[in-house]
Amino acid sequence: MARIKFKRPRGQFAVNLAGFFALLVVAVVITVLLVATRTRLEPTEPVERVWNVETWIAERRDHQPRMKVFGELAAGRSSEMRALVQGEVAAVGDYFRNGAAVAKGDVLIEIDRFEYETAIAELKASISETRARIAEAEANRDSETISLTQDKEMLVLLQRDLDRTTELHGRGNISDKSLDQAKIELTRQRQTVARREAAVKSNDAKVVQQRAALQRLAIELERAERDLQRTRLVAPFDGFLSEVNAQLGQRVSVNDRIARLVGAAQLEARGHLSDAQYGRLLADGGLDGRLARVVWTVGERELAYDAVIARITAEIRPETGGVTFYALLAADGLDLPIRPGAFVSIELPDRRFPDTVRLPSVAVHDGDHVFVVGPDDRLERRAVTPLARTENDVIVSGELNDGDAIVLTRFNEIGPGVLVRSPDRDTGSGDQTPARVSSR
Numbered sequence: 001m002a003r004i005k006f007k008r009p010r011g012q013f014a015v016n017l018a019g020f021f022a023l024l025v026v027a028v029v030i031t032v033l034l035v036a037t038r039t040r041l042e043p044t045e046p047v048e049r050v051w052n053v054e055t056w057i058a059e060r061r062d063h064q065p066r067m068k069v070f071g072e073l074a075a076g077r078s079s080e081m082r083a084l085v086q087g088e089v090a091a092v093g094d095y096f097r098n099g100a101a102v103a104k105g106d107v108l109i110e111i112d113r114f115e116y117e118t119a120i121a122e123l124k125a126s127i128s129e130t131r132a133r134i135a136e137a138e139a140n141r142d143s144e145t146i147s148l149t150q151d152k153e154m155l156v157l158l159q160r161d162l163d164r165t166t167e168l169h170g171r172g173n174i175s176d177k178s179l180d181q182a183k184i185e186l187t188r189q190r191q192t193v194a195r196r197e198a199a200v201k202s203n204d205a206k207v208v209q210q211r212a213a214l215q216r217l218a219i220e221l222e223r224a225e226r227d228l229q230r231t232r233l234v235a236p237f238d239g240f241l242s243e244v245n246a247q248l249g250q251r252v253s254v255n256d257r258i259a260r261l262v263g264a265a266q267l268e269a270r271g272h273l274s275d276a277q278y279g280r281l282l283a284d285g286g287l288d289g290r291l292a293r294v295v296w297t298v299g300e301r302e303l304a305y306d307a308v309i310a311r312i313t314a315e316i317r318p319e320t321g322g323v324t325f326y327a328l329l330a331a332d333g334l335d336l337p338i339r340p341g342a343f344v345s346i347e348l349p350d351r352r353f354p355d356t357v358r359l360p361s362v363a364v365h366d367g368d369h370v371f372v373v374g375p376d377d378r379l380e381r382r383a384v385t386p387l388a389r390t391e392n393d394v395i396v397s398g399e400l401n402d403g404d405a406i407v408l409t410r411f412n413e414i415g416p417g418v419l420v421r422s423p424d425r426d427t428g429s430g431d432q433t434p435a436r437v438s439s440r
Helices: 010-037 113-171 178-230 273-285
Strands: 055-056 059-065 066-074 078-082 088-090 107-111 232-234 241-243 258-262 268-273 290-300 301-312 323-329 342-349 351-360 369-373 379-390 393-398 406-407
Touching: 066 273, 066 379, 107 258, 113 178, 178 273, 268 273, 268 342, 290 323, 351 379
Parallel strands: none
Antiparallel strands: 055 406, 059 351, 066 268, 066 342, 078 258, 088 107, 107 232, 241 258, 268 323, 290 301, 290 342, 301 323, 351 393, 369 379, 369 406, 379 393
C-alpha cells in the first residue's frame, strides 16, 4: 500500500519560534516586576510588656486583730444519775426522756416506798421499846442508889456499935457472945452494901448499853429515812437528759445507771491555741479574764454568745503543743438552743500591734517582702516582717509608708523594675477593697 507524505510549510515554523521568544520575554518582565515590588521585612525594637495588677493601699496605724480558733462546746458540769436504793420503779417523771430539759428538783423516777416505810415503822417501834428499857434501868439504878446510901449509913452505925462493944468487952462488961453478934451484923451489912454497889453498877451498865442501842437505832432510822427520800431520784441542777435507761415497773439495784444529766448552766467552749498564738496573748496580759465571742453556725444562721476565758488546762501535751483553754459563756439556761458537743468558732482579741500595716496575705512573697508600685509605675521590693495572721490577712512591719500601692497580683515575671499599670492610689485605705486596674 503506498504511503502518503505531508510536508510542513516553512512559514509556520517561523511563527512558532516568534511565539516562544515572546512568551519568554513576558516571563522575564513579570519576574522583574515581582522582585521589584516584593515586601521587605525590617527588624523592629521589642515593646516592653505592661502588667495589669491589683493593689492594696497601705495605711500605718495600730492594729488589734481578732484571733479565731475552732473548738467544741462542753458542759460545765454533768452527772451520772444512778439509783441510790434498790426496788421497783413505781413512777417516772413527765420529762424523763432523752433530750428533755429538766429543772432542779424535778422527779426523774420514784422507786416503790413500801419496804422503806415498813423499815422505818419497825425502827421507830424498836426505839420506843429501847427507851422504855432505859427508863426501867434508870429507875432500878436510882432505887438501888438510894438503898445503897441507906445501907452505907447503917454500916457506919454498926461499925460504931462494934467499936463500943469491943471496948466494953475489954472491960469485961459484955460477954463474948455480944461481941460476936456485933461482928456478924457488921459483916452482914458490909455484904449488903457490896450487893447494892454491884446492883447499881449493873443498872448503870444496862443504861449505857440501852443508850448505845438507842443510838444505833437512831442512826439506822436516819439511814432508813434517807433511803426513803432517795426513792425519789430528782435532778440536782437544771440540765438536759440523755442516755435514759429506766422504765416503769423495772427493778433497779443500787448504783444502776438511770440517765445522764448535762448541765444547762456554765456552758464552756473548749479551744486550742498554738504556741505562737499563746505567746502573743501572754505578751498582751495573758488569757485569764480575756473577753471572747463564741459563734455557732446553724445552716445559714450564726448564733453568737459573749464569753470570758475562765481557765487553761493544767498540762500541755507534747504531741500537740500549745494550750487548751475554756471560755465560759455569759448566757445559760434551759431555753438556749445550743447544746454541748456543738462545733463552734471562738473569737478573741489578739495583742495590739502599734504602727503596722494590715494587708492580704497574698501580697507577701516568701514571707519576707512585698512589691510596691513606684512613682514611675515600676515595681520596688520592700522588706517586711509578718507579725500575725488572721484568716486571709497578715499584719506586717517594715519598709512601708502610708499610701504605698502594694501589689496583690502574682505572676511569674514579678520582680523589681517590672512595669505595671498602676491603679489610682487615692481609691481608699488598707481596710477597703483593693483597687482593680482595668486591662484596657
